Amino acid sequence: MSTTSTKTEKVARAAGVRAATGSAGPGRGRKQGSKRGSMGVQNFAGWLFSTPFLVLFTVFMAFPIVATLLMSFTDFGLRNVTHPLEANFIGFENYTKLFSDEKFLKALFNTAYFVVIGVPLTILLGLVVAVLLNNGIDRARTFFRVGFYAPVVTSIVAVAVVWRFVLDPSDGLIAGLFSEVGLTAPDFLGDEKLAMPSLIAMAVWRNLGTVMVLFIAGLQAIPTEVREAAKLDGAGMWQEFRAITVPLLRPTLLYATVITTIGYLNVFEEPFVMTQGGPSDSTLTVSLDMYREGFNFFHMGYASAMAYVLFVVIMGITVLQLRLLKDNTK
């Protein structure tokens, strides 16, 4: 038994390496700066073609990023919307205030909760669904793929209507099932302990499709000869999954985990449309808190500081994930 699996792993690794070198191939042959004379023209053309991007990037990304950073060191408030230059520089005051702000700390905790439960669930279920849809059920495959992907392309408002109906404690779907067996359904969105799990369930359902598509693409990139070799070696379904699918899916897994984590750290829509952060701030996330501080209360400086704290958190976690999940078998 053990010999089969090591063999299979070797084949897998070989295929993985082949794939990696294959993709690095085309870039290598090109030599740069072959003729001195055409450099200027080439450069000019290069700049010309990248101008639209550079302009858009500067106006819509670089400038706001820098402006937000500057603003986070000021007391930018409502009045400064029309008189921006009258905002006062207050150093790190916004940042120090943040970490004694109970509401913000609660939002930070809630966001962490959302990520810690939501990300593994999304990845795991996405993987399971992708594997199931990639094998088995030949006839209805497309139907199911579309079915699982549909929530991704549906507007959050429509999603909210559906989920409210599912979760409604008096005449919702779940309440109906409960009363069928003579029980009273819990008030999912009105109960402090259940509100966040309910939102997580909704987010997992919504984002499953994205992850699933990534995994299906990853699964289809696995060469069939590797699978066939494994089968010839007598590997069962589970062994094939463990020794072939998971290792070769590693880059996809890493990518899916990173983008899901970033997405969930930014979670905004679910609490915004479903609970407005309630009950008792139990579903208040950092993004929602930031939105309120900035656009409802006009504490723009403070909200900018929040944005930067969130940015640093996301950056840190992403770097950590890249380190931990990187393919260290090579």
Added chain:
Amino acid sequence: MHRAARTASVATALATAFAVTACGSSAGGEVAADKKQTLTVWAMGAEGEKLVDVAKEYEKANPNITVKVTPVGWDVAHQKLVAAAAAGKMPDVAQMGGSYMGEFAELGVLEPVDTKTFDEKDFFPAGWQQGEVEGEAYGVPWYVDTRVLYYRTDLAKKAGITKAPADWKGLRAMASALQDKADSKWGIYMQPRGLDTVQSFYPFLYSAGGEIVDKDGTPVIDSPAAVKAFKEYGDYVKQGLSMKSSQPGYDPLKDFNTGDVPMFFSGPWISTLIKDQYPDLKGKWAVAPVPADKTSTSMAGGSSLVVSKDSSHKAAAKEFIKYLTDAKGQTDWFERTSDLPANTEAWKTGELADSPSLQVFKKQMETAKSSPTLANWTEVTSKVDAAVESVTQGKASPEDAAKKAKSEIESLVK
């Protein structure tokens, strides 16, 4: 999941602010009212659409004026107005809710009202106050609303009640009777928590003689009267007469129709909605004044019309606003929209004078209170929302909730 850029979103709006204010300075000379010109007007939601028709009639009578009305959705209205203010691109005339007034006055983009043309005495006091910031009027009242009690008369009869409740005791008794004898699931609906719970709380607070901040700007939300209101409000939930949690945006109308919620407080637009959506309810419901404690005092809402400080069409804008807010214009507007006239003269004839339910609104409006027009009023009321929530959810006593709200509001109004 594609929200990577969210972090920068706060900045994007302000980046525009930075970029455009520099070149948004005011547009020089003013145009006289009788010259040919185009007036830009922003109005919200259904009002925006109806105003398009009114503008057409106005153009017929005043051929030199072209009125360009832009209907703006209520959900985006606030952001669009702030962005316009930041960019120095406010429309000549804009509709403005009472809760925005303090903010925009603070931004310095509003032109004070010419009190020689518009007389305070022509309007409901609470309507006029909504346009005032620190004693200076910036908005002319366009229409008003106030909250009254809606109740199911047929269910009340079943419960053995023939008259609307006059005071708090009567209201509580009626709620229990409806629940016990008329098979209603709840006695009444009062928003238990969440955003803008304060609007549901105002009728109790004001009727008890309480306020959030007094005339001098001192927070008084912990006054004995206010504490009493917190207690009364919370008791409905505690006794199971009103639901303990409702989802954001819950509209009691559907449950009003089924009889699950036989009473609730709301504004005049609900009457129109009931007539449109539930015609079968005809003759089975009525409105009544807010049940009294010390007094029967409701909250006042509505919209005013403002003129932009940078506008070069102020004279024409004034004429147009005059047209919309004089008695004739107000009656016409009521017929088109069912919005209640802010001008009291308009109430003296026709349906406005004859309909008993409209008279309930009128009477309530005469004593209704409007919220102070402070720049950070949204933030102040959010503390009251939280206080009501902690009482209805049984997390704090009315006294403690009130004290906490007071200290939080103190740091906001200074």
